[in-house]
């Protein structure tokens with residue numbers, strides 16, 4: 243009845259800083275697994291005329307890619323586009339599909355990726371609690387929202403980047419990433435072992 247593709251993590255550092263198997267694992271968890279699970283569970287949902295699929299993407303999927311965590315924004319953008327197509331294909335069969343796009347959320351995510359010290363410098367108003375994100379996400383899929391961004395500030399950030407010309411958006415991301423790397427005091431963090 244309900245599939246929530248939530249598993250995810252970040253691989254810090256530049257693309258060349260990690261060996262291929264680490265990138266392949268990342269693609270397996272963030273792209274292949276959610277896609278395969280949806281493919282396997284969808285027929286039953288359609289047959290019963292009822293189903294819900296939540297693909298936990300990210301605000302990052304709406305923004306230009308950042309240097310470091312090279313595949314993260316790309317994987318989340320994939321989940322957003324995949325959700326849109328799947329939602330349109332299945333809405334007449336009682337199956338709702340939502341790409342849930344949180345911004346910074348309190349969880350273990352940034353401990354796992356080794357970015358805790360860096361992101362803890364973000365202002366408190368940028369952060370949401372996981373239970374709020376979950377409650378809003380479940381309401382969104384029930385309503386039939388195809389893409390849902392948690393939080394007014396995150397929606398404003400998405401809109402701002404949509405209005406900016408591509409070059410200006412990339413320049414803004416590049417500037418902010420540089421600032422964060424200086425704050426972190428490290429250029430290309432090595433990916434932590436899981």
Ligand SMILES: NC(=O)c1ccc[n+]([C@@H]2O[C@H](COP(=O)([O-])OP(=O)(O)OC[C@H]3O[C@@H](n4cnc5c(N)ncnc54)[C@H](OP(=O)(O)O)[C@@H]3O)[C@@H](O)[C@H]2O)c1
Pocket residue numbers: 248249250251271298299300301343344345346347348349350351352354
């Ligand atoms: N936290 C944020 O700021 C934020 C913002 C936007 C989007 N998101 C997205 O939200 C989702 C949930 O992340 P979270 O913030 O709740 O982080 P989290 O606390 O670190 O939880 C990550 C979850 O993914 C599972 N997972 C990680 N690697 C896995 C693997 N190789 N195989 C199977 N399961 C794996 C973990 O399972 P174990 O506990 O068993 O390791 C855990 O349940 C992710 O898709 C993330 O990209 C998070």
